Amino acid sequence: MAISPPPQNAAFIDAWLTDMDGVLVHEEDPIPGAAEFIEALKREGLRFQVLTNNSIYTPRDLRARLLGSGIDVPEDAIWTSALATARFLADQRPDGSAYVIGEAGLTTALYEAGYTMTSRDPDYVVLGETRTYSFEAITRAIRLIEGGARFIATNPDVSGPSPEGKLPATGSVAALITAATGRTPYYVGKPNPLMMRTALNRIEAHSEHTVMIGDRMDTDVISGLEVGMRTILVLTGSTRPDQVEHFPYRPTRIADSIADVVDLVRERAPGPHGAITVNDA
Template structure:
């Protein structure tokens, strides 16, 4: 959502009109975010503060996708979590317990309390048999005035120290795309994915055979597109331009 709907706590131009159009035209839609920080309720409240009222069911995060994946792999398992409320609550709600001693998984998402001590502890847990999971493979994320390290950057030291590779659940993993399509009850050929990242949003659509729209309101600009061996179906300045297409 960051870079497409808002930057930090600032709504991007035309977003309110775009959302109103979605509702008026009775479009099926889902705000699919790779961020694992916030719960659905927190995302709903954030949008409300910016003047947009939506049901919390229209939000789906990489934290929820990660929880669903882990629950399917090992029901009622345990995890050592480096992350925020969105990730902790998602795992708790599928029956996972928090375990700092001998967890089944080490799960990493965006975190404001990332520290050397947590990295060192995670490294030892992985060495002792815990599987390493990342909520998404984003390296950076946009904020007002710049960028911040995202999940893949936080997972990297653990991978390097252990020699183990993390499994990333969020976009562009087709798993998350299949979940999204089921939630909106749509098929690939009647869906479009809108995003600001070539390396997650656009490739996720391409690999899932969904039409893609890159918006230049976030982390990608025109000069960066040629660095990738694939192209979006559409390139627009922002979501408001979709109404005019």
């Protein structure tokens, strides 16, 4: 499928948000055009953030992983559901405490936000991804929630990819805890527009002049749309072309891959006097 034609209402684009898995990489394998897309953003001096619902890794970890795939993304241009969760909790209840099921990406973000990790009367139970979900830890979480701890989850994704196939992810374990407690978590990551808004605020970008690129209609596109951004769906990830029409909303554009978006970066960037470009993104 070729990139779909643009609508006529034109406006420049000076900031970009993009999902990572399914857009820039498949696991450790780069998607053709991903490195060129990031370099085009840098060359044009545009603000950008690479977003991921995965809470396992720190931005430093993810930068190293992407660099190993030939994609050079600055550490401060990576925004994870773990970082968004830590920001949310710090705003809601500064210097609070949490019982955490997750890995370094989540615990590091919470520590840096001023949070104390504890299994004794915490303010929150915070659930994120881990490759080693523990029955003991899940049981502890259930009992703490029943005892009054507030339930937070980094994202609602029910499964994640691995070289061997699907793995259960945060949403699946959250469903288990919800079934046991009757308490539904507050999900911070996509499709919650909160994650998009915090990413925009981080680079001082306005939604009217920002594009969100993703591979999933039910997370990337809907959250971008709800924040007021234009959206590009790439067909290298979760959503197949035949599934697009099943949704009651549409992306602004559909492209085969990120390679089809590289030229748009230059074409839609502000002109030398901030002039509006010819075609919308």
